[in-house]
Amino acid sequence: MMKGLCFNRKHLCIPYAAFLILFVIAPLIVIFYYAFTNGQGNFTFDNFVNFFTNTNTIGTLLYGFAVAIVTTLVCLIIAYPTAYILARSKFKKKYVLLLLFILPMWINFTLRITALKEILSVLEGNISAYPFLNSVIGMTYDFLPFMILPLYTSLLKLDNSLLEAASDLGANKFTVFLRVTLPLSVPGIVSGVTMVLLPSMTNYVVLDMLYNSTFIPGSLIFSYFSAYDWNNGSLISLVLLIIVFIVTLVTNRFSDNEKDKRVAIL
C-alpha cells in the first residue's frame, strides 16, 4: 500500500487532467448532446438544417467574420511596423517600450471600452451612426497586444547576418524586406492572426458596449440561451468550434516554430 502511494513525476499531471476532463471534455460532450437533440431530448439534425438554411443565422456568421477579418487586418497593419521598429531599434530598454503596448492589457477591458466610447463620442459626435467602424476600432483596441507580441518575438530572433548577406548579394532594402524579413516572420503573423481572428468573432460585449445592435455569433448564442433554447445555442457553439478547428489546422501548417506556439498559448 505504501508503495502505491509513492509520488512520481507523472502524477504531477493529475491536476491538469482533472481540469481537462471537468472543464474541456465534459462541456464538449454537453454541447454535442444539446446540438443534436431537440427540446424533448430526441436525436435530430433539425438544429443543423435550420442553421444552414436560415439566411439570418448565415448572415450573422458572415457579419461576425467580417468584423473579425477587418479587425485582424487593421491589427496587422498597425502591429507589424510597431513590432518591426521595436525589435530592430537600438534602444537599450526596448522592454519599456513593449511594456507600453502591453500595459493596457492589465486594465479590465470593459473599463477600457467605456473610456474609448467617450473618446469616440467626442470624435464622431453620434457614435451610433457608425456601428461597424466602432466595433472594429473597439476590437482592435482590445486585441492589438495579442498581435504585437508574437510579431515582436519572431522579428527579435531574426538573424542579422541573413539580412547582411542579402544586402551583400545586392538586394536593396525593400527586396531584403520582401525576400528575407517578411517570409521569416510569417510564423509570427500566423500566430498573431489566430489570436486575434478567433476571439474577435465572438466577443459581443464590445459590440454591445459600442452600440452595434447587429448580432454576431456570440450574441446569437446568448440570445438562444436566454430563451432557454440550449439546443440551438449549442449548435452555434459547435459550428464556431469547427471553424476554430479548421483555422487552427490551416495555420499550424505555417507555424512550425515551437517558440511561436508557446507565445500563442500565452
Place this chain on the structure above:
Amino acid sequence: MKRFKNIVLVAAACLVGASALAFTGCADAEDVVTLRVCSWEEYIDLGRWDEEEAIELESGTIFGENAVYDDFTEWFNNGDHGFKVKVEYSTFGTNEDLYNRLSLGDEYDLVCPSDYMIMKLLAEDKIEEYSEEFLSFGGEENYYANNVSPYIDSVFTQYEWKNYAACYMWGTTGIVYNPDKIADEADVATWNILLNENYKKQVTIKDNVRDAYFATLGIINSETLTSSELSSVQLSSLLNDTDSETIAQAEDVLKRIKENVYSFETDAGKADMVTGKVIANYQWSGDAITIMDEAETDETNGTELWYSVPDECANLWFDGWVMLKNGIDGNAQRKEAAEAFVNFLSRPDNAVRNMYYIGYTSAIAGDTVFEYLDWNYGAEDDVETIDYDLRYFFGDDEKYIISADRSCFEIEDGDGQVINRGRQLFAQYPPENVKNRSVVMLDFGDKLAEINQMWINVRCLDLLDISPVTVGIICGVVALVAVAAVLYAFRYKLFIKHKPKKGYKKIEE
C-alpha cells in the same frame, strides 16, 4: 496504472472526509438555518448612508447603517423563534438568468422574479405556498399582510398570485425625455417616438425582447388604443397578442426601429440620458427616477428630465418574493425564516429605506411610507400646488392626497387632471387614470420560441439584405488580397519544400 488508481482513491477519500466534516459542522449547530435569497442586482438597501442622508420623519428617523439583510439577521436572531438564521444573499441580472440557474439545479429559498416569471414558475409548480399565518391580517409581525397596498393586493388576487407571491416593487414602463430637446410634447406621448425620424439615432430602447415587443404592439395598435375607450380586458388582450400574424408585423416594425434608434441598451441608457448623448430613453419607472435625480444634481450639465407614459398604454410590472419548493424542501424552520424575511422587508421603515436606495416603488403602503412621500415630494409653501391623489394605493382616506408642486406635472387644461407626463412623483406613483390604462404583460408561454426567433431575425444581419454592391466590393477585396498573397508566395518560392539536387544531401540540424 495501479498507482494512479490508488492516488485517485486517496484523493477521493480525502474529499469525502472533508465534506463529511463540513456537514457535521452544520449539523452540530442545529439551530442555525441558512436562508438562501436571490434577488435583482442593486435591489436592496446596502446601508452605509452618509449622515446627511438620514430621512427625518415625524414618526422617527430612518437611516440605513447596514445592509437590510444583515439587519434582518440581527432582528430575527434577537427574536424568540427557537432557532437562528443566516442569510446568503446573491443576485441575478435577468429573469431568464434566474430561471436558467434554477433549471441547472441551483437552490434558493426565496427569489424575487417579475410577474411573468412568477407565472411561469407557478405553471411549473415550483413555488411554495405562503402559510395562512403569513397571509392573514393582524399578527404583530405580519408586516406584509398588514401593510401591503390594497391596490397591489387586488392585482395579486386578480391574477391568483396572492397565495404564492409577496409583491416587493412595482412600476410602469415609459419614456424618460429631455423636454428642451423635444420639438413637441406630443412626440413623446406615443411609442411612435421610436420610429420618429426627427429623432433619428437619438432615442434608446431596452435590449430585451419583452419590452421591445410591448412597445411594438403599442405602435401597431396605436390608433385603436388612443381613439376609443377600451375595457381593461380588451386592453390586456390587445397588448398580450401573440398571434403569428402579429409577431410577423412586429418583426417589420422592430426592424425599422433598429434602423432609427440610437441603440438597444441593457444598462448604458441611464448614463447616456444623464450625459445628454440621447434625448429620450425607454425606461422602467424606478430607473427613470434614478436618472431624473442624477440629471438634476449633475454638476456639469444639470437638466430637468421628465417621464412620459405613452398615450397608447403602459406596461405595468410587479416583482414579487416567492419561496421555491426545492429550496424550502418541506423544512418548516426555513419557511418561517423566509416568511420573516419578506415581513422584515415589508416593515414600512425598511420599505422606505429600499425605496430611497434603489428608486423603485415599494408595494407597501402605510402611514410611514406616505409620510416619506410627503417629506420627499410635498410642495414648499411658496409654489403653486395640485392635489395629487394616491388614495387608490394607500387606502380610501382624504389624508392620502399629496399637495405637490404643480410644475412637476403635465395637467389637462379642462378639468385639471394630471395626464401622462410628470417628474419623480409621477413616475414613482402613476396617477389613477394612467394606472387604469396599463396592463400586465403575461408570460409568452409556448409562443416564446416564435417570438425569440422574431427577435433574432430583427437583430441578425439578413443575407438577403446585403446589397449586391457590398457583396461585389467584399468579393473584389478578398480576391485581390488572395491573388497578391499567392503571387508573392510563388515569386519567392515560399512554403515550398525544396528537394536537394541529385547527388546532394540535406543536412539535418
